[in-house]
Amino acid sequence: MAQYHIETYGCTSNRGESRExxxxxxxxxxxxxxxxxxADVAILNTCTVVExxxxxxxxxxxxxxxxxxxxIVTGCMALAQxxxxxxxxxxxxxxxxxxxxxxxxxxxxxxxxxxxxPVLDGVIGILPIARGxxxxxxxxxxxxxxGRVDSPPVEENVEKARALVHAGARELRIxxxxxxxxxxxxxxxxxxxxxxxxxxxxxGDFRVRVGMANPGGVHGIREELAAVxxxxxxxxxxxxxxxxxxxxxxxxxMRRQHRVDQYVDIVETFDESLDDWTLSTDFIVGFPTETDRxxxxxxxxxxxxxxxxxxxxxxxxxxxxxxxxxxxxGGQTKKDRSKAMSELKMDVVGEAHEELVxxxxxxxxxxxxxGDSVKCYTDHYRQVIxxxxxxxxxxxGDFATVEVTGHQTVYAFGEPV
Numbered sequence: 001m002a003q004y005h006i007e008t009y010g011c012t013s014n015r016g017e018s019r020e021x022x023x024x025x026x027x028x029x030x031x032x033x034x035x036x037x038x039a040d041v042a043i044l045n046t047c048t049v050v051e052x053x054x055x056x057x058x059x060x061x062x063x064x065x066x067x068x069x070x071x072i073v074t075g076c077m078a079l080a081q082x083x084x085x086x087x088x089x090x091x092x093x094x095x096x097x098x099x100x101x102x103x104x105x106x107x108x109x110x111x112x113x114x115x116x117x118p119v120l121d122g123v124i125g126i127l128p129i130a131r132g133x134x135x136x137x138x139x140x141x142x143x144x145x146x147g148r149v150d151s152p153p154v155e156e157n158v159e160k161a162r163a164l165v166h167a168g169a170r171e172l173r174i175x176x177x178x179x180x181x182x183x184x185x186x187x188x189x190x191x192x193x194x195x196x197x198x199x200x201x202x203x204g205d206f207r208v209r210v211g212m213a214n215p216g217g218v219h220g221i222r223e224e225l226a227a228v229x230x231x232x233x234x235x236x237x238x239x240x241x242x243x244x245x246x247x248x249x250x251x252x253x254m255r256r257q258h259r260v261d262q263y264v265d266i267v268e269t270f271d272e273s274l275d276d277w278t279l280s281t282d283f284i285v286g287f288p289t290e291t292d293r294x295x296x297x298x299x300x301x302x303x304x305x306x307x308x309x310x311x312x313x314x315x316x317x318x319x320x321x322x323x324x325x326x327x328x329x330g331g332q333t334k335k336d337r338s339k340a341m342s343e344l345k346m347d348v349v350g351e352a353h354e355e356l357v358x359x360x361x362x363x364x365x366x367x368x369x370x371g372d373s374v375k376c377y378t379d380h381y382r383q384v385i386x387x388x389x390x391x392x393x394x395x396x397g398d399f400a401t402v403e404v405t406g407h408q409t410v411y412a413f414g415e416p417v
Contacts (some may be wrong), residue, residue: 002030002104002212002316005039006065009057010047014075017097018045021074024101038251040316041070041104044098048077054084061090070314072136074100079370082408089261091339093312094410096375098367107244107254107284107313120162122367123397125169129194130155133178135214138255139287139315139323142177151183154190165204170397171366171377172198172208179210180217180241189217191346196263199232205399208235208350209381214223215241215266216257222266226273237274238381240309241266242282246301247294250287260301263311267305278380280309285341287315288326288333308352308382310345314338346409353407356382360417365389365398376402381410392416 003023008018021043022032036042042064046057057077065071071092073085082094087378095103119126123204132149133142161172174195176182183190188269191213198208218225218241229235245251251259263281270277284297302310314334317324363376363384374396384402393402394416402414 002040002318003038004030004041004043005033005036005064006045007041007060007064008045008075009053009060010045010076014045014047017075019263021045021100023096025104030104036064036067039068041072042068043072043074043100043104044092046073046075046077048075048080053077054081058084058088058090058252061085062088062091065090065092066068070316071231072100076370082410091335091342093342097293103311103313105146105311105313107137107204107242107282107315108318114382118164120167120169121162123168123170124366125161125164125167125172126175127157127161127164127172128175129179130176130182133214134184134217135168135178135257136255138173139284139318139321139415141318141321149178149181151185151190154183154194154197154268157194158201159315161198162202164357165202168397170206170364172206173211174208177219178212178214180213180221189221189224192221192228195225195228195232195235199228199234206234206378207377209238210235210240212240212242214257215243215263217264218266219258222269223273224355224382226270229270229277230273231391233379236381237277237379237406238280239266239270240280242311243301244267244282245287245290245294246283246298247290250294253289254284254287259296259327263301264305276380278309278382279305279307281307282311282313283341284313284315285337286329288323288328289375290315290337295340299341302341302348306348306352306367308349310349312338312341312345350407350409353382353409353412356404356412358404360403361400361414362399362401363414365394365396365400367396376400384414385411386414391407 033039072190073092073094074097078094130151132147248259361378364378365374367375369375373387374394376384401417404412404414408414
């Protein structure tokens with residue numbers, strides 16, 4: 001698990017968000033350290049009240065970036081003026097606070113809930129469908145905490161989903177260390193069946209987001225899974241399949257259970273089955289055996305498959321893993337490769353959101369945003385921010401049609417039609 005250092009500036013709201021970030025990080029088994037020098041990742045929750053504050057935030061970000069392998073910037077300045085960090089040559093991931101816990105990883109499986117019980121958070125229902133995974137990645141310590149996959153029956157998960165919807169959930173988030181291998185412990189591939197039954201057997205107006213599914217598990221069910229997505233409007237046309245590298249040599253050293261061509265097969269199958277969908281993936285840069293050629297292969301794969309949500313993580317050693325015993329690459333090499341991939345990521349993501357401008361999209365309002373705004377998601381799980389929400393009468397749980405009026409690279413802005 002990661003050791004993290006967090007600093008919070010600004011108002012009570014920011015402090016509350018940091019407390020929630022820390023709660024979820026602790027649930028996932030990550031540990032806080034006071035000194036940034038001891039941290040795998042630093043989190044800076046920013047304020048942006050006046051120009052002097054903005055300058056202070058930039059200076060602090062520069063100091064943190066020089067002291068740690070990985071920096072995440074969140075908070076008000078990140079959302080309102082995220083481009084300022086890039087302009088100041090700060091190598092950081094700029095994220096909404098709600099996205100921070102899942103980003104504090106080393107390419108490891110998510111463990112954002114301490115057990116397998118569903119949780120209702122506003123209109124978001126979080127449904128862990130199983131614990132554990134079928135992988136044995138050389139860099140991942142989560143495996144030691146979760147073990148092999150343990151899948152409850154489909155009927156049990158359908159009933160949990162039904163209870164969440166009846167309690168007020170409008171977005172069901174199907175989660176797990178690896179949702180693609182749900183049912184493998186019983187010798188079956190049950191994710192398509194589970195999604196089919198949730199979409200057809202539960203009454204109500206809701207959407208379903210499928211959480212992280214490793215390519216090794218998805219490849220064998222890709223056609224069946226894509227068909228379920230295409231048939232049911234209740235399911236977001238969104239897939240998070242972390243490839244981690246564009247090099248088969250590196251994937252072998254990582255002990256990932258897929259090859260690059262299998263990941264591409266998945267993308268092509270969804271392209272053929274769905275008119276429009278969103279691909280999310282992860283890359284680890286600077287794995288100990290990654291060469292310059294391997295890195296270029298990862299960059300080429302990003303250009304080829306053009307995912308719209310991309311988590312770029314610099315490799316850091318986790319105690320007790322096989323990769324921790326490998327001779328690592330230099331910190332500057334990892335920073336340079338991370339910066340190059342992050343710049344390419346912003347180009348790809350920005351282009352995808354630019355294509356949305358001028359279109360009308362059906363959205364679900366999921367949660368409150370900054371100030372009088374709300375965060376919405378399209379049918380393809382693209383984020384759209386609607387400002388002046390009170391004026392428009394929008395609140396979490398509402399469905400609406402919006403015209404996309406602009407974007408800020410990683411999310412769009414919309415006005416209700």
